[in-house]
Amino acid sequence: MTDPAEWVDRHGDTLYRFTLARLRDADSAEEVVQETFLAALRARDQYAGRGEEGAWLLGICKRKIVDFVRRRNRLDASSGRESSDDISEGFFDPKGNWRFDPRFMKGRPEAALEREEFWQAVRGCLKGLPRRQADVFTLREIEETASDEICKELGITASNLWVLLHRARLQLTRCLKLRLEQWGVL
Amino acid sequence: MLRCREISKLVSESMEHQLRLRQRLQVHMHLLMCRLCAGFARQLRFFRRAAGENPDRFLDPAARDAALSPAARERIKAALRDSG
Numbered sequence: 001m002t003d004p005a006e007w008v009d010r011h012g013d014t015l016y017r018f019t020l021a022r023l024r025d026a027d028s029a030e031e032v033v034q035e036t037f038l039a040a041l042r043a044r045d046q047y048a049g050r051g052e053e054g055a056w057l058l059g060i061c062k063r064k065i066v067d068f069v070r071r072r073n074r075l076d077a078s079s080g081r082e083s084s085d086d087i088s089e090g091f092f093d094p095k096g097n098w099r100f101d102p103r104f105m106k107g108r109p110e111a112a113l114e115r116e117e118f119w120q121a122v123r124g125c126l127k128g129l130p131r132r133q134a135d136v137f138t139l140r141e142i143e144e145t146a147s148d149e150i151c152k153e154l155g156i157t158a159s160n161l162w163v164l165l166h167r168a169r170l171q172l173t174r175c176l177k178l179r180l181e182q183w184g185v186l
Numbered sequence: 187m188l189r190c191r192e193i194s195k196l197v198s199e200s201m202e203h204q205l206r207l208r209q210r211l212q213v214h215m216h217l218l219m220c221r222l223c224a225g226f227a228r229q230l231r232f233f234r235r236a237a238g239e240n241p242d243r244f245l246d247p248a249a250r251d252a253a254l255s256p257a258a259r260e261r262i263k264a265a266l267r268d269s270g
Contacts, residue, residue: 096189
């Protein structure tokens, strides 16, 4: 069994990058990496060298990321900064029609995936989302976690989750449309 | 009759669970007539596939070489020693 301090040198950066991509914040990522190693230390006996060390640590890290998102989600929900229930705000006119053309993809959308500008826009737009929305969107679309699992993990209702995801999608759509048009991509 | 506001919400929900038959029909009829909502629906599906297949693209290129700061590294090692 390797010395735990060696884990940090061997796997610390990989876990850090993995976490940073999902939490989008350096301090939070450091905290989660530390929690991961501490949990690994406690669970060391059960692990007992079965399987690959990096994969084992990554599994723990994923759990810790979800735990962290749960705490952050509670905090953000109770701070009530996003209490507005009017989803349509800004996106639809009073009659319920789109205020803007939501279509940002023309031609062959697959080609967009090859362009760094597209991903740059996606990252920028995701950063602009309220944190709760960005967090559930990340779990759902990037981590491909099932909806009912997200609800269970975060302790929120299904309709709560759907509203968060829908808002995230509307806002990302509008943001991508603006950015991609401005840059003449797509 | 449902407007784009309600249809887009249902389209978004349909990414999470199966809608009731009546809702599915309403969405279907609307998408046949409304190119904006049809585009929105297509993009949601496209985006889901793209995100699932390219999780690494969500990390800033600058952060792809990101590493734990030396201070954080030492802090974590110290924490491990303390509880070891």
